[in-house]
Amino acid sequence: xxxxxxxxxxxxxxxxxxxxxxxxxxxxxxxxxxxxxxxxxxxxxxxxxxxxxxxxxxxxxxxxxxxxxxxxxxxxxxxxxxxxxxxxxxxxxxxxxxxxxxxxxxxxxxxxxxxxxxxxxxxxxxxxxxxxxxxxxxxxxxxxxxxxxxxxxxxxxxxx
Amino acid sequence: xxxxxxxxxxxxxxxxxxxxxxxxxxxxxxxxxxxxxxxxxxxxxxxxxxxxxxxxxxxxxxxxxxxxxxxxxxxxxxxxxxxxxxxxxxxxxxxxxxxxxxxxxxxxxxxxxxxxxxxxxxxxxxxxxxxxxxxxxxxxxxxxxxxxxxxxxxxxxxxxxxxxxxxxxxxxxxxxxxxxxxxxxxxxxxxxxxxxxxxxxxxxxxxxxxxxxxxxxxxxxxxxxxxxxxxxxxxxxxxxxxxxxxxxxxxxxxxxxxxxxxxxxxxxxxxxxxxxxxxxxxxxxxxxxxxxxxxxxxxxxxxxxxxxxxxxxxxxxxxxxxxxxxxxxxxxxxxxxxxxxxxxxxxxxxxxxxxxxxxxxxxxxxxxxxxxxxxxxxxxxxxxxxxxxxxxxxxxxxxxxxxxxxxxxxxxxxxxxxxxxxxxxxxxxxxxxxxxxxxxxxxxxxxxxxxxxxxxxxxxxxxxxxxxxxxxxxxxxxxxxxxxxxxxxxxxxxxxxxxxxxxxxxxxxxxxxxxxxxxxxxxxxxxxxxxxxxxxxxxxxxxxxxxxxxxxxxxxxxxx
Numbered sequence: 077x078x079x080x081x082x083x084x085x086x087x088x089x090x091x092x093x094x095x096x097x098x099x100x101x102x103x104x105x106x107x108x109x110x111x112x113x114x115x116x117x118x119x120x121x122x123x124x125x126x127x128x129x130x131x132x133x134x135x136x137x138x139x140x141x142x143x144x145x146x147x148x149x150x151x152x153x154x155x156x157x158x159x160x161x162x163x164x165x166x167x168x169x170x171x172x173x174x175x176x177x178x179x180x181x182x183x184x185x186x187x188x189x190x191x192x193x194x195x196x197x198x199x200x201x202x203x204x205x206x207x208x209x210x211x212x213x214x215x216x217x218x219x220x221x222x223x224x225x226x227x228x229x230x231x232x233x234x235x236x
Numbered sequence: 237x238x239x240x241x242x243x244x245x246x247x248x249x250x251x252x253x254x255x256x257x258x259x260x261x262x263x264x265x266x267x268x269x270x271x272x273x274x275x276x277x278x279x280x281x282x283x284x285x286x287x288x289x290x291x292x293x294x295x296x297x298x299x300x301x302x303x304x305x306x307x308x309x310x311x312x313x314x315x316x317x318x319x320x321x322x323x324x325x326x327x328x329x330x331x332x333x334x335x336x337x338x339x340x341x342x343x344x345x346x347x348x349x350x351x352x353x354x355x356x357x358x359x360x361x362x363x364x365x366x367x368x369x370x371x372x373x374x375x376x377x378x379x380x381x382x383x384x385x386x387x388x389x390x391x392x393x394x395x396x397x398x399x400x401x402x403x404x405x406x407x408x409x410x411x412x413x414x415x416x417x418x419x420x421x422x423x424x425x426x427x428x429x430x431x432x433x434x435x436x437x438x439x440x441x442x443x444x445x446x447x448x449x450x451x452x453x454x455x456x457x458x459x460x461x462x463x464x465x466x467x468x469x470x471x472x473x474x475x476x477x478x479x480x481x482x483x484x485x486x487x488x489x490x491x492x493x494x495x496x497x498x499x500x501x502x503x504x505x506x507x508x509x510x511x512x513x514x515x516x517x518x519x520x521x522x523x524x525x526x527x528x529x530x531x532x533x534x535x536x537x538x539x540x541x542x543x544x545x546x547x548x549x550x551x552x553x554x555x556x557x558x559x560x561x562x563x564x565x566x567x568x569x570x571x572x573x574x575x576x577x578x579x580x581x582x583x584x585x586x587x588x589x590x591x592x593x594x595x596x597x598x599x600x601x602x603x604x605x606x607x608x609x610x611x612x613x614x615x616x617x618x619x620x621x622x623x624x625x626x627x628x629x630x631x632x633x634x635x636x637x638x639x640x641x642x643x644x645x646x647x648x649x650x651x652x653x654x655x656x657x658x659x660x661x662x663x664x665x666x667x668x669x670x671x672x673x674x675x676x677x678x679x680x681x682x683x684x685x686x687x688x689x690x691x692x693x694x695x696x697x698x699x700x701x702x703x704x705x706x707x708x709x710x711x712x713x714x715x716x717x718x719x720x721x722x723x724x725x726x727x728x729x730x731x732x733x734x735x736x737x738x739x740x741x742x743x744x745x746x747x748x749x750x751x752x753x754x755x756x757x758x759x760x761x762x763x764x765x766x767x768x769x770x771x772x773x774x775x776x777x778x779x780x781x782x783x784x785x786x787x788x789x790x791x792x793x794x795x796x
């Protein structure tokens with residue numbers, strides 16, 4: 077079982093996600109990440125992540141391609157493009173030295189402080205999933221009280 | 237552009253598609269459409285007595301004619317009653333366009349009276365489904381629905397129409413065509429054809445395995461031509477029955493769990509399995525590890541999902557069956573292939589004769605094998621046979637020698653008891669000149685026997701031959717074979733008097749109590765000028781044998 081990423085181009089109409097997810101549910105595959113965006117063309121782009129063996133991944137690509145609103149299903153090789161997740165984190169109320177230490181840690185890791193007016197720090201992190209996970213772990217679960225994380229977004233390096 | 241409401245526009249769109257018949261039942265949320273139907277001149281509405289009957293009738297209509305069958309119901313229970321019939325059509329790739337009324341758009345989601353979330357309910361059991369909230373979208377959606385139902389691998393499409401859309405007026409025009417984002421690969425590539433020809437040329441013991449895809453692609457002439465050209469025996473799936481005349485010297489019959497032994501042996505021994513328009517159903521393959529164990533497999537199918545789904549294949553052709561077969565035939569003409577009557581074919585022909593199942597039973601009650609032989613003795617090649625599901629279906633599959641595609645209509649994938657009778661009704665409406673015979677069991681027939689009212693009212697003269705063993709016979713057979721004869725929940729006890737039942741509805745009713753009475757009674761039924769029910773009491777202990785147990789090997793059937 078390997079991690080798989082599908083990039084799906086489809087009509088931007090209600091119900092497409094339901095058509096997709098039921099095809100996974102039925103075959104007992106858990107979706108690890110779902111991201112949807114609208115392309116400049118007006119079509120929707122869905123990025124899905126899941127785990128499956130080669131046979132099932134190939135089969136699911138064909139099953140999804142068969143759905144009427146779906147135009148194309150590309151199997152993504154993460155090496156050929158950039159995969160990112162974005163996380164917003166909230167810390168407990170911090171004061172004094174502790175506050176500044178955390179700010180420094182976040183900024184050194186490439187994070188951005190979004191708000192700290194209430195005493196707690198709200199910060200924005202991005203990177204591949206592991207990087208984001210590492211920052212959160214480095215800060216510690218004692219400090220970080222809430223995490224809101226996006227699904228994977230992907231863009232290919234290919235031109236044209 | 238003409239101003240009209242959604243209901244009127246629906247009939248304009250159906251007329252543009254050439255729809256001649258609709259099977260349906262009205263209800264509260266579809267009255268505006270029925271109001272427009274009141275003025276409709278070209279479309280005949282057949283009022284069924286249950287919506288499941290309407291769905292199966294539309295399915296039978298589609299399978300017999302090759303054209304989409306249409307059914308129409310109200311919201312809620314009317315629409316949910318369609319679901320079994322729609323899934324049945326989906327499993328067997330039948331182009332049914334189902335339309336139902338829905339509560340007003342603004343009431344959807346409020347648990348309004350007779351509201352059902354049909355978009356969700358129909359979604360997994362249709363090729364595609366729609367809900368039309370705005371009347372301006374209706375013409376293009378109806379056109380798209382028919383396109384989707386018939387394009388590529390056919391299948392059912394459901395259209396949900398809220399009442400406000402049925403009433404809403406707008407300036408509308410029915411489009412002649414609509415744009416589709418999806419591009420279907422219909423044509424085989426030269427590479428795909430070339431390799432298939434090479435493989436055929438090198439095979440010493442080839443077998444063709446043909447299914448419903450050959451029927452839907454109207455590729456029966458090409459299939460027979462190829463079989464003759466390369467002198468290759470042909471086995472079929474249940475839904476492929478008739479793609480080669482079953483009295484053809486190369487036709488070995490159906491394979492699988494209840495297949496002909498010669499077909500199962502041929503597949504087990506072949507060195508090339510040329511599969512076209514089939515999906516390698518578990519009922520056809522048995523244990524896949526021992527399916528065609530010596531063979532290279534070529535798989536031709538229009539739906540890439542089917543290729544490699546359960547069976548590894550050595551060569552795939554994603555294409556329309558007719559186009560692929562034509563390409564192969566054209567390529568073969570330059571090859572030295574003609575007239576190869578090999579030892580393999582001679583052996584298949586010999587085995588076919590030796591393993592032919594027995595039908596010459598004289599016992600009373602009648603043996604079902606003999607019953608079907610007697611039924612077929614009255615009919616010619618133009619008769620359309622529909623079946624119910626279970627033992628009656630498998631006896632029909634075994635003993636009805638079918639000569640033409642679209643002349644054997646049976647619920648394959650879903651195995652829906654109650655399908656055969658309404659499907660016969662649909663087939664008869666589509667093909668009024670052909671005799672239509674439903675081979676039924678007593679259990680199955682009762683599941684949609686209310687349609688007797690429909691066939692009598694509309695003079696749809698189909699004949700149901702009930703192989704009456706007072707059991708849910710196939711389950712009884714499994715219990716006898718695999719559950720130590722613990723017959724649980726399968727006895728139907730005092731079944732109704734089917735003669736009286738038929739007569740109560742105004743149909744012809746008759747009974748053939750011994751083998752010699754079947755043919756004369758069936759002739760009487762066919763000549764009665766009425767829909768008919770012929771009750772044929774059969775031996776309740778007879779089983780469908782030989783049988784390959786579920787997951788067993790095709791070459792290891794249970795014989796007795």
